[in-house]
Amino acid sequence: MTVPLTVAMCSNRPALLHAAIDRLRALLGPEDHLLVIVDTAVRADTTRRLVQAATDQQITALFNGRTIGLSYSRNLALKEAATQHILFVDDDIVPTLATVDRIRAALGNGVHVAGTRITADFQGHPTPWYLTDGQLHYLGSHHPGLPASIWGGCFALDRDHARLLSVGFNERLGRIGACLSSAEDTTLVRQLLGLGASGTVLDDAEVRHLIPVTRLRxxxxxxxxxxxxxxxxxxxxxxxxxxxEWSRNRSGGSGPRATALALLYTAAVLVGETGQLLRQATGSPA
Incomplete structure (x- = not known):
């Protein structure tokens, strides 16, 4: 059974869109559709080029007009998807045709949510001393020595089944512009699986995550x-x-450097938790 896919890319980085569209367009089957949701105000020339790309009957471009957030955009993609099954791919993820076919096959076999291994690609930049495999999840990439889990950079779901369970992306989570809030993807997956949906991780099906040097700081x-x-x-x-987070950060090694970094990053997590708890206790904006 060949499963038609809506490949959804939600982006607030117009500079990455055209290369990402070209990558994803090459993966589309005859019944597939590419849905691009732009979550930022864009210049007229960018808008024009996207509209021109969307003259392809397999491509639709939607514009939020301003930055509303990744979760909002993904919920919009669930609503606007042209097919029952939707594959979310970030604008800096490089999937292969073989991986998309593996995802398609899993969905065709009745799986409700499927993910892949996401491997960090530093694009030739050296790995800094303050980054171990234990911190790769902060870059949206899996630890190469541990089992992968379903993450939002590249995952697919049965949209109709999610609707049946009344599950969507939590709009209090997910990135909004420069705000680095997260976990809207894993929260949705956890909810689906908790309500009886079936899931699978294609641990040996790999996609590359292009990491810019600015994220290695x-x-x-x-x-x-x-x-x-x-x-x-x-x-x-x-x-x-x-x-x-402590367990993840500790997975980067057993030497003094790895241990010190695990303490440093976990302390940053604790500061974030404390700050959020104080905001909630005082009624400050979340």
Whole structure:
């Protein structure tokens, strides 16, 4: 059984869109559709080029007109998808045709949600001393020595089954512009599986995540860890989330450098959790 897919890409980075559209267009089967949702105000020339790309009957471009957020955009994609099954791919993910075919086959066999292994591609930049495999999840990439799980950079779901279960992306989570809130993807997956949906991780099916050098800076990584802490509170997993982050950070090695980095990043998570708890206690904006 060949399963038609809506490939959905939600992006607030217009500079990446055209290369990403070309990558994804090459993966479409005859019954597939590419849905591009632009979550930012864009210049007239960018809009014009996207509209021109969308003259292809397999491509639709939607514009939020301003930055509303990744979760909002993904919920819009669920609503506007032309097919029952939808594959979410970030604008910096490089899938292969073989991986898309594996996802398609899993969905055709009745799986409700499917993910892949996401491998960090530093694009020739050296790995900084303050980054171990234990921090790769802050870059949306899996630890190469541990089992993968379903993450939002590349995952597919049965949209109709999610609707039946009344499950969507939590709009208090997910990135909004420069805000690095997260966990809207794993929260949705956890809800689906908890309600009886079937899921699979194609651990040996790999996609590359193109990591820009700006995300290899210590300041970015610590900010990402801080926002991980805030996200854990927002989804009511404060204690469990802190233990999870400590375990992840400790998976980077056993030497003194790896241990010191695990303490540093987990402390950033704790600061984020504390800040979010104080905001909630004082009624400040989340």
């Amino acid at each position: 210590l300041g970015y990584l610590l900010r990402r860890a801080y926002w991980q802490g805030r996200s854990e509170v927002r989804r009511n997993t404060t204690r469990r989330g802190l233990r999870k």
